[in-house]
Amino acid sequence: MTTQGVIGELKKIVGADNVLTQKEDMVTYSYDAAVLDPVVPSAAVMPENSEQLGQIVKLCSDNKLPITVRGAGTNLSGGTIPSSRASIVLLTGKLNKILEINEADMYAVVQPGVVTATLAAAVEKKGLFYPPDPGSQAVSTIGGNVAENAGGLRGLKYGVTKDYVMGVSFFDSMGEHVKSGSRTVKCATGYNLAGLMVGSEGTLGILDEITLKLIPLPKARKSMVAVYKTIDEASETVAAIISNRIVPATLELLDNFTIRAVEAYSKAGLPIDAGALLLIEVDGHPGQVAEDGLKVEELCKTLGAVDVKVAADDIERDKIWAARRSALSALAKLKPTLVLEDATVPRSKIPAMVKALQEIAIKYKIEIGTFGHAGDGNLHPTILTDKRNKEEWHRVESAIEEIFDRALALGGTLSGEHGTGLAKAPFLAKETGLSSIIFSRRLRKALDPNGILNPGKITGII
Amino acid sequence: MAGMKELANRLKELEEQLVVCIRCGMCQSVCPLFDRTRKEADVARGKLALLDGLGKNLFTDPDGVNTRLNRCLLCGSCAANCPSGVNVVEIFIKARAILAEFKGLSPAKKLIFQKMLSNPETFDQLTKWAGKFQNIFTKKDKNAQGTSCARVVSPLFGDRHFLPMSDTPFRSSSPLINTPAGKSGVKAAFFTGCIIDKLFPRIGQDVVDIFEFHGVGTYIPKGQGCCGIPALASGDMKSFEKLVEYHIELFSQEHFDYLVTACATCTSTIKKLWSSIYKGSGSKIRERVKELSSKTLDINQFLVNKVNISLSQAEDNAESGDIVTYHDPCHLKKSLGVFKEPRLLIKASGGTLVEMEGSDKCCGMGGSFNLYHYELSSEIGQIKSKNIADTNCSTVATGCPACMVQISDMLAKKNLNIKVCHPIELYAKAIRK
C-alpha cells in the first residue's frame, strides 16, 4: 500500500479527526526538546484505546512504515524526531487514563499517555507515593518516562523509573500484544521483558499499559540549604553525608554561575558570591528525620559551610525548592540556545567532574552553568549559546564531546537520565564498546526485522 | 503563493523573540486548549514552531499557519509558566498583525474594526440600537445570571446564553464626571471599557460610588471607546493605533494620578500592549503612551494599594457571610500578577471566600475565540462551571467582565443558580449598607 493508502486506513481505525496530515501539523511533530535538526513525518495519528493502537501497529508493520511514538515530546535526546519523511508519529495524548490505583497492594496501572504529575497527585491523595519526579513531570508522560528510564530529584534515595516498573504490556513490531511482569511484588516467569522495555525509547515495542509500584508516603521531611565558599567543600560534604550512611531524599548542588542566574531571575535572596549551594532534604519517620537532619547540618558545618539554613515550615521549604526548580529557567533566559547535558559519574568523582567542567568552559570559551543531582553523581552541565552563531556552535559541539570523554574517564556514563536517542547514538560505542552495540543491533533486527520501530535511535542505523 | 518571501522577511522582525523558545514543551501543562485537544499545533510550542517555519519559507501559503495561530485564547497561561520567558502573547499579536496585513482583513472585520470600533461615537450609537432591538429576538430566562437565550436560533448565536445589552449604556448615562481628590488624596480617571459600558453599566456606577465614598477624585471623560484588543487580536493594527491615539488625546485633558479600569482585559491591554505594540509616528506620542500605561491600574489593585482598604481580623476569618468563590481572570493573574487584592475586597465585603479547584484556569472566553470556536470555548468553560459549582457557593466573583459573560453563559447552560459578579459589586453593596 502507498503511504496515502495507509493514511486512508488509519482514518478508518481512529476516525478522520485523529489523523493529521497537513504540512503545518507535521511541522509541529518534527522536533522535541533536544537541540537537533527537525524531520517532518507523513502523518500523525492519535489512538483513543489499546485496540486502535494495536491495529495501527499492525497496519504499519504490514506496510513497513516506520513509527515514532511521541508522548509529551520533552525528551532531550531526539527520541521523538521522526526517522524520515515516510514515517508516522503515533501520539499517546488520548491514551491518558489511570486504570487502577490499588491501595491494598500498592500499585497503579496506567496508560502510557498519563502525565507523571497527574499520577503523582492522584496516588498522593490516597496516602501513597510515586517518587520518580523528572523536572518535566508537569508534562512528561509515564510512557516517555519508562522509555527513557527517567530520573529526577529523588533518585538518590528512591531510585529512578526502572525501580518502579512492575509490569508492562506492549505491541511488538508485528502488532502482537506482549505482556511481561505482574501485579505481585515477586514475579519469576519468563524473561524480564519489562526490564528490557525500560529505556528502549520506542525501539522494541509500543507500550500500552504500565503497572507501577507505589510506596507509602513518608510521614515527615526536613529541608535545608548549605552555603559554601568553594564548590570543592560542597562536593566533599556530599561524599561525607553518604559515607556517614545517611541517604537524603534529595541532595542537589548549584554552582556559582547558576546561583547568580537564579538570583538575577527570581530575587530569592541567594548569596551571589557563594561558590556553591547544597540543597538537602531528608524524609521518613519523624524521629529519624530529626536525627538525620541534625547530623547533616553538623556535617555541613564541619566541612566548611559558612551558613546552614533549615526550613522552619512548608513555606520556607517551598522557597528552597523553588530556587532549585528555577535553575533551568534562570539559565534559559540568558541565551537563546540551551544544551542540557547529563553526563554522570560515580558520586565520589563529583569534585573531579566539577573541575573538568570548569576547565572545559575555559578551554572552549563557552558558558556552562552546572547544577543537578549531586547525591547520585548526575550533574547537569548546562551550556548557554546561540545556535545561529556557527563558529560558537562548533566549539559547543567539541565541548560536549569532551564532557563525554571526561565523564567516561572517571568511570561514568554519557547519560544519567536523558537517554541516547539520536543525540548520543554516535558516542555510545565510547562507553559500551562496539560489541555491545552489535549485540543490541542483532536484538533489534530479530525483534523488528523490517526496522519500523523508531529507526535510527540508540543503536544508529541497523 | 506570491510574496511568501516577503512575508518571511517581515517575520524576521519576530526572530529575536522566537529564538527564546527552547522547545521544552512545559507550556503543555497549562494551555487550556491543548488540555482539550492534545494537538501540538494548539499549544504555544507548536505555534511558535509554525511561525519559525513561516519565517524560514517552509510553506507555500500562509493560510494553514494563520488558522492555527488564530486558534488561541491569548490567555497568556503559557507565557506565565514559560521557563524561558517567551513573550508568547506579544509574539502572537504581532504575528497576527503581520499576517492580516499580508492577507488583508476580511470585509466584515474591516467594517467592524475600522468603521465601528475605532469610531467610539458610531459604535455607541449602533449598540444602542442593538440594545433596543435584541428583546425582539431573545427571550429573558429566569436565572440568577440574568442571561437570555436566542429565541430565533441564529447560526451566530446558537444556544448561547448571552447577557442582554443594557438599554442605557454607562457611557451615555454618565457623560462626564470630574471631581477633585477628597480625603484619599488621589484622583483617578476611570476607563470604562466596552463590556462594562454595554452589558454591566451597574459596575461603572459602583466604581463611581466607591470612589465617592473613599474620597477619590474621579475623572470620566465623555466619548470613551474601546481599548483596542479586539482589533489587535484580529491583526488590525490601524484601528488599534487609532484607538490608542484617540484615548491618549482624550485623557490628556485633565490631570489625574492613576488610570483605573474594572476590566482585567482593558487593564492588561493598556498596561502591556499599548506600550509594547503601539508603534505610532512621533516619539512624543510613544512617550505619552508609556506614561499613561505606567499609570494604569486594575480597580482591585487600586483600592487595596492606593486607597489602602484593608481587612480587620474579623473580616479575614469571617465564616458567616454568603459563600463566594473567585475566578482569576488570565489577564489579571497571569498577565499582571494581581490575585490577592480582589480576594481581599471580597472578604472586606463580608463574603466567605471559598477557593475553587483551578481558580486560575482560563474560563475559555478568549474574546473572539468564543465567537469562532464556541464549542471548544464551552468545553473549557464547562470545567470552570463545574469547579465553581463544587464549592457550593451562592456567588462567583471575577475581576473581568469578559469572564463574567462566559461564566454566566456556562452556568446558565447547566441551570445553576449561582450569581455572577465583579468583586467591586460586592464591595459597593457592603459600603452602601
Ligand SMILES: Cc1cc2nc3c(=O)[nH]c(=O)nc-3n(C[C@H](O)[C@H](O)[C@H](O)COP(=O)(O)OP(=O)(O)OC[C@H]3O[C@@H](n4cnc5c(N)ncnc54)[C@H](O)[C@@H]3O)c2cc1C
Ligand atoms: C525542562 C525539562 C526538564 C527535564 N528534566 C528531566 C529530569 O529531571 N530527569 C529526566 O530523566 N528527564 C528530564 N527531562 C527529559 C524528559 O522530560 C524525559 O526524558 C521524559 O521521560 C520524556 O517524557 P515524554 O512524555 O516527553 O516522552 P517523549 O519525549 O515524547 O518520548 C521519549 C521517548 O519515549 C518513547 N516513547 C514515548 N511513549 C512511548 C510508548 N508508549 N511506548 C514506547 N515508547 C514510547 C519515544 O519514542 C521517545 O523515544 C527533562 C526535559 C525537560 C524539557
Ligand code: SF4
Ligand atoms: S514553555 Fe516556553 S520555551 Fe518551553 S516550549 Fe513553551 S513557549 Fe517554548
Ligand code: SF4
Ligand atoms: S495563550 Fe493560552 S490558549 Fe494560546 S497557546 Fe498560550 S496557553 Fe494556549
